[in-house]
């Protein structure tokens with residue numbers, strides 16, 4: 001009933017050269033124009049703190065009654081799954097996926113079914129595969145856009161097609177958009193704008209490097225949003241008001257942060273692509289966006305590679321077994337370019353070592 005991945009992520013992924021993280025490196029409090037006098041310990045936060053509700057609604061292009069503030073995308077996803085699914089209901093989840101979604105679906109007692117996103121297709125969502133896997137018992141379809149672990153982008157037409165398939169059996173579609181803003185102006189409109197059968201979750205964690213604020217949210221039609229607020233009474237009840245106030249300030253700063261992130265990711269993607277150009281033993285569906293990449297190791301064992309990389313080269317990547325694809329591994333490019341370059345140089349050395357052994 002717990003996550004297989006999270007203990008590894010919390011306890012084992014740290015290293016001097018850590019390219020296991022999937023988000024942009026954390027900004028500091030001093031990077032935001034937060035003054036002590038702007039903060040307060042307690043405030044009028046009941047079913048949402050009105051200024052934060054308003055700021056999130058503007059960010060998402062919807063009215064505040066469709067926003068449910070949540071402790072990160074993590075709690076947002078859990079609230080969606082536990083509001084929509086009763087024990088025994090089917091939830092159709094992309095494969096590979098972020099492991100916490102599977103763990104949360106198991107915890108609510110849902111029957112998990114899968115549709116594949118294949119390496120060969122560049123991890124594209126294939127509506128026909130969704131159509132083959134959906135059944136009259138399916139209550140929810142789950143996809144990530146951008147996709148974790150591959151960063152593949154799903155376009156608006158495909159999202160709409162998945163929505164129609166789900167509507168055919170009266171199911172909702174949850175689109176986890178926590179990485180979507182990393183596609184910048186190439187991002188399709190949020191699925192939240194495509195109809196009431198879509199539910200979207202996101203946060204300021206991955207693209208904006210503001211994980212510690214735990215500023216997450218759900219966008220859903222108002223009645224469903226109400227149910228989620230009520231369910232949250234059993235868990236989060238009232239958020240940390242300091243974080244709500246800082247989140248309102250952070251949301252005003254997003255355009256500036258976004259430009260810095262764009263420059264960082266452009267630089268880092270060029271570094272990553274040069275690395276991929278130089279490694280014949282890796283095959284990767286290169287994506288033009290995102291903070292992560294998911295290469296396949298064509299020869300050798302990924303767990304062995306990960307051990308050599310950590311023990312000999314003080315560098316970490318995420319083993320593909322956490323995404324049910326043990327011949328892949330995930331690289332994150334959200335850090336500073338210098339350390340990324342060094343981490344990739346070390347990854348190259350570890351690859352050389354395991355190819356020779």
Ligand SMILES: Cc1ncc(COP(=O)(O)O)c(C=O)c1O
Nearest residue numbers: 072073074098148176178203205
């Ligand atoms: C697809 C996906 N959803 C949600 C999360 C959790 O994000 P948050 O920090 O907003 O809880 C992650 C974190 O890795 C993720 O990859």
